[in-house]
Amino acid sequence: MVAREHVHYFGAGPAPLPTDVLEQASRALLNYKDKGIGLCEISHRSPDANEILANTKAALANLLDIPDDYEILFLQGGGSGEFSAVVYNLVSIWVEKRRARAEKELGHVSQDKVLERLRKEVEDELKLDYLVTGSWSLKASQEAARLVGAQHVNVALDARDANHGKFGRIPPESEWRLTPRKQNGGAALAYFCDNETVDGVEFPFFPQSLEGDDAAPVVADMSSNFISRKVDARKYAVIFGGAQKNIGNTGITIVIVRKSLLPPVSKYASADLLRALNLPVGPVVLDWPTIAKNNSLYNTLPIFDVWVAGQVMSGLVQTYGVKKISGQEEISNEKAKMIYKTLDKYPDVYSVVPDKSVRSRMNICFRVGGGDAEKEKGFLAGAEKMGLLGLKGHRSVGGIRASNYNAVSVEGAEKLVAYLEDYAEKA
CATH class of the missing domain: 3.40.640.10 (Type I PLP-dependent aspartate aminotransferase-like (Major domain))
Known part of the structure; x- marks a missing residue:
């Protein structure tokens, strides 16, 4: 059995969620507010539901x-x-x-x-x-x-x-x-x-x-x-x-x-x-x-x-305080910057798909070995062994896609960078 902390998931959606939110959710599913029923069982017109809506908004x-x-x-x-x-x-x-x-x-x-x-x-x-x-x-x-x-x-x-x-x-x-x-x-x-x-x-x-x-x-x-x-x-x-x-x-x-x-x-x-x-x-x-x-x-x-979304957003409010979403923006930019910097360092191995002027911070799309199918298959297999999952590109375009959503930690981005470095050095 693979432990959650040993995996970093870069899938494009559904995407990873903060572990602490999932732990709270597991308890809320079984017994919300110690009422003996789970969150999925309460009426959407109940006072609890209205409170969840108000807090999430x-x-x-x-x-x-x-x-x-x-x-x-x-x-x-x-x-x-x-x-x-x-x-x-x-x-x-x-x-x-x-x-x-x-x-x-x-x-x-x-x-x-x-x-x-x-x-x-x-x-x-x-x-x-x-x-x-x-x-x-x-x-x-x-x-x-x-x-x-x-x-x-x-x-x-x-x-x-x-x-x-x-x-x-x-x-x-x-x-x-x-x-x-x-x-x-x-x-x-x-x-x-x-x-x-x-x-x-x-x-x-x-x-x-x-x-x-x-x-x-x-x-x-x-x-x-x-x-x-x-x-x-x-x-x-x-x-x-x-x-x-x-x-x-x-x-x-x-x-x-x-x-x-x-x-x-x-x-x-x-x-x-x-x-x-x-x-x-x-x-x-x-x-x-x-x-x-x-x-x-x-x-x-x-x-x-709605409750899950509210917990995620409330967590960001508590984490970043007066910075609000600008705090998360700094982290998102930091992760994207380190990944793109590594990809650009090895142009003979990696090629970023979109033009540099419009590169997404959220979905980092690139090819390995000029889009060679076998090399990309090997790249994905090696990543999976390292606990780096969800890197396969969309079925319509192929290639590799690292989705850098909020729940992807800086540690996860650093581990991906280390794998990119190691793969390029051995290529």
């Missing part, structure tokens, strides 16, 4: 300095579910804004006249901007096209065009083809994946071209770099991410959404209106206003998963 708000005019939601369906939810919710808002404007400008006319104008605006002007920098943003753009039609999806950037058909670079913003901003509104949303788990590409900073009061609502998928660095939440309309990378175990998705996108400040277009415009009506379990109104408890929320 507070920990996340503390870590990321989330302003009061943002709502934190817990849903199911993973990041892929939010690919759809983003479209359902933000297209609905775009339509409602256009409907209100049409009624104001047209005056006392029949609803048929309003509907006629809306149909033309949807046909001519509805656009959803996507920055495609890797496999996950590509999937998100494809889901948007499936839901509203490819004619409404503007791939403002396909990074493969500048990199011989492969992901691994982010071209300068001057080359992006964003929907032009207009006085009465441009794109319904501007979407990007902050860190591409498969391709090892991470945005080094918030894109300047997405800033400004007249910019489209910015949506960021942060599934794989959530709570790993400081972000300015005010720059985003929506931030979402699955929990199973840095935050917790598989089962919940976290959405941070600007309250101005939720009733009663604004209304969503009615289902009847969306159907009349041949636009999709989303399932209620992905409807952010419904989830917010019900404190994330519209349907049965897996409270155990």
Whole structure:
């Protein structure tokens, strides 16, 4: 039997969790708060469940300095579910804004006249901007096209065009083809994946071209770099991410959404209106206003998963104090720096996949021996003998991937560096 302390896991997700959180979880599963029942057995509408929700929200708000005019939601369906939810919710808002404007400008006319104008605006002007920098943003753009039609999806950037058909670079913003901003509104949303788990590409900073009061609502998928660095939440309309990378175990998705996108400040277009415009009506379990109104408890929320996320984030709050998430960012940067430095030291043995300007701190993707299958197989076998697990690259791209999530210790990163050194010296 292999002891947990003898293994360092670098899998891309589900990812490792802090050992102390798992030890607490094992007790909570059996007997929560000495009540004689386990955490998975309590009602999601009980006072205990509401306390867990409140504590988890507070920990996340503390870590990321989330302003009061943002709502934190817990849903199911993973990041892929939010690919759809983003479209359902933000297209609905775009339509409602256009409907209100049409009624104001047209005056006392029949609803048929309003509907006629809306149909033309949807046909001519509805656009959803996507920055495609890797496999996950590509999937998100494809889901948007499936839901509203490819004619409404503007791939403002396909990074493969500048990199011989492969992901691994982010071209300068001057080359992006964003929907032009207009006085009465441009794109319904501007979407990007902050860190591409498969391709090892991470945005080094918030894109300047997405800033400004007249910019489209910015949506960021942060599934794989959530709570790993400081972000300015005010720059985003929506931030979402699955929990199973840095935050917790598989089962919940976290959405941070600007309250101005939720009733009663604004209304969503009615289902009847969306159907009349041949636009999709989303399932209620992905409807952010419904989830917010019900404190994330519209349907049965897996409270155990929320509790785990809360324990992880509360641990970071206690560890880093006034530094908040900047403390974790320092550690994440330190680990990534030492691994990349070692890979760069042996260019004849290792080749990092993405361009140096966009290397992910979370998912370090590289090839061994120029991508030689047998050499990479041997590299992985040797790593496993050293207790370094989960290093195989995604099935779609192959190679090696060391996922440097928060629960990967500095000691684990140092052990990986030692193995990289030893393998290169013997190669």
